[in-house]
Amino acid sequence: MLLACSIVLAGCVKEQITNFGGIKLTPTLALPLGKVKVVLENVLNDQDSLLTINPDNSLAIKYRRDSVVFLKFSDLVANIAGNWSAAVVHDEAIGKVTLDPVTQQAGITLGEVMSGFSDASVAATIQMADGGMAPIPPFSGSSTTLSQVPAPASFSEIQIDTMQMVVDITNGFPFDIQNLMIELVDQESGQTIAFPPLAALAGQSSSTTFELTNLVLHNNLAFRIAQIESPGTGLTPVPIDLTDQLQVTLSMQEILVTGGVAVIPPVTTSGETTFDLQTGSDARIEEVTLGNNQALYTITSTLPFPIELQFALPSATIGGTPVQQTLQIPAQGQVSQSLDLSGAVLNLAQDPAQPYNRIPVTFQLMTMPPAGMSAFNANDGITIELEIPQVEITSARGYFGQVEEQIDPDEISFDFDFSFIDESSSPIFFDDATLEFEYENSFGFPFEADIDLTAHGRNGQSAALNAPTITFDYPPVTQAGTAVQGTIVLDDTNSDIVQMLSIYPTKFTYSGSGRLNPQGDQGQVNYVLPDSYLLMSVAFDLPLRLRAQK
Known part of the structure; x- marks a missing residue:
């Protein structure tokens, strides 16, 4: 047996330990990392491998347990993305519509012009010469006669934003026309539209183009001659036929x-x-x-005819194929469906103005109007409501923010009661006790934890470990998919482990907190992958070199 190995006690008073029967050592690791239980009597009597002889022939109890912590992606995803969601409500009006061109032709005879002509003497001269030859004197005047324009078949009423009007005239009268002023009359509203002056030689044509804006126009139209002038024919007689026409297109x-x-x-x-x-x-x-995600959408149309809507998430792909959807929306109808985004990869950095957290949506709306007329308004359109109520992820890249999580208080019993030490003896100190945590980490973000561990002794005393903040190294994004290893050692230089053991603890209580990105955004990319993990092992070393208090 190993009882011959010496136990060195530092101090003026030496406590002699002769009875190891029934001693139970129960270090409890609070991250939570599990419970270690060593029965010292069995260690000594059965030559258990926990009892180690150090190079200086002193005894030490050493215990190691692998994989006491195995933290997977699924364990952390709620902390990283538990509150992520996305939603948008977008209104898109059909806007101004360009109609097909409309061409209507009408005419007014010389007799119609003269019947309502303002200069009765000129009208009488021309009317009396009908069917014969006569010179035409110079004249100027107007006519009240309205000439009906055939009703356009393509509209009954339109609210014009802008329109180009082209007016062509062909002068079928036997005299030249100048300073011809034509007025277009909307017989529904009584509104008149004055055309720019025109001129045309006898038997010749001319045209003018002008723009109309902010106008309501019905299809019940007529025109009249608001002004007409002619230099006449001088002494030259010309054939007079009251059925000759002035053609207006x-x-x-x-x-x-x-x-x-x-x-x-x-x-x-x-x-x-x-x-x-x-x-x-x-x-x-x-x-x-994304994991198992559904995008919910509702498309509401106020248009008076059916539409086809194609919408896409151009920065989202599933298996390399862009995500898109085509829908048929009935007239003034609504469609609600879901879009399966399971496994979709979303690039949220495509908007230069905000290269993060942004999902672009594109759409194309195609109207399917009937063959006949339809009432419509430029403000009619669609409302797109798109939502991912809970974003479930399997991997992510970016900056995850400063996230702090509290470790709920808990208690762990500690069966090592140090009964081999008489209660009346002075406290005994384990000067060289250490607690080592070896970890392997493939999570791609900074993380630190503060653990408040307190030991409670058999005499009602308590003592805190006062461990430092634990910081875990992590692989940078250029090494994504790999893991880094590290070791955290707690001893009497960075904690109060010696004082904690001196009260002969029987249980531990613990609480604490953990923080992602504790220093904020340092410009390094955070990431997690489906197989990211944190694996931790623990090693406890309690050398049996003791120091009794003076």
Whole structure:
């Protein structure tokens, strides 16, 4: 047996230890890391490997336990991404619609012009010469006669934002026309539109183009001659025929409207929006891989005709394929569905203005109007409601923010009661006791922990370990997928382990806190992978070199 090995006691009073029967040593490690239990009597009597002879022939109790902590990605994901969500509500109006061009032709005869002409003598001269030859004197005047314009079949009422009006005239009268002023009359509203002056030689044509803005126009239209002048024919007689016509062609082009009742051509509208990842902290995430996630969306249309909607998440891929969806939305209808995003990789750093936490959304809206007229308004459109209520991740990269978690208080019984030491004896100190934690860490972020460990002795005393903050090394993102190793040693130089053991502890109580990124954003990329882990082993060394208090 090893009882011959000496136990050195430092101090003036030496305590003699002769009875090892029934001694129980129960160091309890509070991270929580599990419980170690050593029965010293068995160690000594059965030559258990826990009893070690040091090079100086002193005795030590050494215990090692591997894998006392095995922290997986799933154990930490709630702390990192437990509050992540994303949602957006986006309104997209159809906006102004460009209608197909409209061309209408109308005419007014010389007899119609003269029947309402303001200069009765000129009108009588021309009317009396009908069917014969006569010179035309110079004249100037207007006519009240309205000439109906055929109703356009493509609209009954339009609210014009802008429109180009092209007016062509062909002068079928036997005299030249100058300073011709034509007025277009909306017979529904009574509104008149004055055209710029025109001129045309006898038998010739001319045209003018002008823009109309902010105008309501109905399809019940007519025109009249508001002003007409002619130099006449001098002494030269010309054939007079009251059925000769002034032809007027109205071409409405580039008709941009904000509403009305009209034949709406198919319209394609493209747009984009973003919805931001809500992290509940200062986290700035650049990329995530989603777990079992569903995006919920509702599309509501106020358009009076069906539409086809294609929307996509251009920064999201599943198996390398961009995420997109095509929907058919009925007239003034609503569609609610879900989009499976399981396994999607989201790049959240594509917006230069905010290269984190941002998910772009693009969409294309294609109207499917009926063949006939439809009432519409530029403010009609769709509302897109898109939500990921709980973001479940399998990996992430970026800055996870400063996250602090509390370790709930707990108690662990300690069966080592130091009964081999008489209660009346002075406290005994284990000068060289150490506690070592060996870890292997593949999580890619800074992490530290403060453990408040207090021992409670058999005489009602208590003593704190007062351990330093424990900081774990981690592999940088350039070494993602690897692990780093480290060792944390607690001894009498960085803790009060000697004083804690001197009260002959029978149990421990503990609490504490842990912090991600304790120094804030240091410009280094945080990351986690599906197989990230923290593996920790513990080694306890209690040399049987004791010091009794004087």
